[in-house]
Amino acid sequence: MKDETDTLTQDIHQTAEKYSDQAFMYIEYPHKSFWSPDFSGEDAAAELLKMRDAPAPSMLYVHLPFCEKLCYFCTCHTEITGDYGRLEAYLPLLYREIDLYRRFFEENGIEPSFAEVHLGGGSPTMLREPEFDALVAKIDALVDIASLREFAIEIDPRFTDVERLRYYHGKGINRISLGVQEFEPRVQEAINRVQPRELIDPLLAPDVRGLFAHGVNFDVLCGLPHQTPESIRKTFDVIAEMAPDRICLNHLHYAPETARHQTLMVDGKQGRPTRLPDHAEKKAIFREAYKALSAHGYVRTGYDHFAKPGDGVARALSENKMKWNALGVTTGDYTNVLGVGPHSTSTLADAYYQNVYGTKAYADRIETGEFPVFRGTVLSRDDQIRREVIQKIRNFSKVSFADIESKYQINFHEYFSLEIELLGEMCRDGLVEVRTQGLEVTELGREFVLFVCSQFDAYRD
């Protein structure tokens, strides 16, 4: 006789046939594709000015768009190069953007309070120590590193050793985030990212790990070539021994029309073609990963993130404070995200904007002395209400009608009468329950939560 979890796995399989893979991730609302291409650097400055009257904690994201080796699954905006001169040429541009912000704040009497800095990419670990020293000094002129709550960096374990980690600690870094993806050798080979656990173990030896008081994050991918429920279970058995504090279990985003190199995963090396798990298989892999993580004591924090029960995001989840942005779930301790570097996105209280793509376009825009923005949006009141509802559903799997009604002075049932009607089918399919006090996503519905979110998206057909 099947147990309850097996029945749920069956239900997920059947539901996946109906609810395909085509929902937005809802990192932002409205989605970037609906932002205005007329939003300029001046518009960004006008929105930044509002920080003077409504100060709120901020996070600085610094993008370093270079890598040594191409991972075939990658959808990040990065350039593969063995030429270190490319980085050396890029850094002065990045410094000029950081200076733009610093001068703007000084000239306008804004004293931003930065709570966190995150170095991402690309591979920040590509920077050698002299350039890293200079970058940290430049950041320090804007944010006061000594007063940060968190200073994090993305680590490529293939190109980082223990000495380098000690050096990062000396620069004030207190959280590291490692791209792990999968431990099955066949999968690693197919994605061109071979990194057996022997490579990672020394980086997490107790005396090294203890240097990063805020913790260790792992990124794992679901939906890779040759990946199976069994391979992901084994991967998480290894990961459980390594005991990261937070795990981001992303679904592979396969978009060969924009990331042509992704076809290399399917074509295979040396004429050994394979295929990617389909939507239902991907759901089965994710489900197995979830079961493994639960068995190892991890808490699900939102749709695709997991944390140890004592971790900050797990606490923020129980305190209803947790937030979600492009870097994953957060403890909700900051409001603004300022992104510097090409294609970085900035989030302010009621606006988003994004920098131009590509280092060439970025260099051209930096020359103009304006924020190198190419699109953005100012949220209407309706956008703000919908964003909050979507965030609640995505993060907490439920939304209280009374909370939204008192915050925005609306009657939820009247405001969202169409959406509630549209949810009827998902209710019948067992994904959602609409009760008197609020809406709750079921255990089955959690696997399809982005579809539930999409019912509140006014921009989609």
Ligand code: SF4
């Ligand atoms: S290291 Fe990260 S950013 Fe660079 S190619 Fe691999 S996945 Fe992409």
